[in-house]
Amino acid sequence: MAYRNAPLTLSEYEDLLRLGRDYRLDALRIHRGDWYLDVSFGPGPAISASAGDSLRTEGPEPPAPGQATPADTVTHSIVAPVSGIVHLTAAPGEPALVAAGEKITAGTTVAVIEAMKMMTNIDSECDGMIVEVLVAAGDMVAAGQPLVLIREAEA
Structure with a gap:
C-alpha cells in the first residue's frame, strides 16, 4: 500500500x-x-x-x-519465503502460473520470486483451489507476505 x-x-x-x-x-x-x-x-x-x-x-x-x-477450516495463504520481485508467469509472454478458481495439486508452482538474480519457485504444499492471487506481476514483496489464498481440498 x-x-x-x-x-x-x-x-x-x-x-x-x-x-x-x-x-x-x-x-x-x-x-x-x-x-x-x-x-x-x-x-x-x-x-x-x-x-x-x-x-x-x-x-x-x-x-x-x-x-x-x-478461514478456520481450509483456507490459508501461501507466503513469500524471501523478499524480491514476484513473477506470476514462468517466462515473459507465457500464461499465468495460476488463476483464481483454478484447481491445483501439491507441488504446483504458484509464483516465482526473483532476488539478487536468483529465482525461487513458490509451490503449493497441498491440493486445493486458488481463491485469490494477492499480488501483481512485478510487485516487490517482503518475506512472509501473503501471495496467494488457497482453499485446501477436503480429504
Whole structure:
C-alpha cells in the first residue's frame, strides 16, 4: 500500500481485513497523520475510523462464535519465503502460473520470486483451489507476505 495522508481505498480495506483474518489478529490500528483506523477482529461490530471517514459493511452476518468458517477450516495463504520481485508467469509472454478458481495439486508452482538474480519457485504444499492471487506481476514483496489464498481440498 502506498503512503498517503488520506483514507484507504476499498481494496486496501479488504486486503487488511483478509490479512487480519488469515493471521488471526485480535485487532490492528493504522495511523497516518491525523487519520487512523482501528479494526477489531473479535465478535461484534468494532470498527472505527476518524477524520470524518465512514466504513460501512454489507453482506451476510458474521458466523456465530464457535461456528466454523472457511478461514478456520481450509483456507490459508501461501507466503513469500524471501523478499524480491514476484513473477506470476514462468517466462515473459507465457500464461499465468495460476488463476483464481483454478484447481491445483501439491507441488504446483504458484509464483516465482526473483532476488539478487536468483529465482525461487513458490509451490503449493497441498491440493486445493486458488481463491485469490494477492499480488501483481512485478510487485516487490517482503518475506512472509501473503501471495496467494488457497482453499485446501477436503480429504
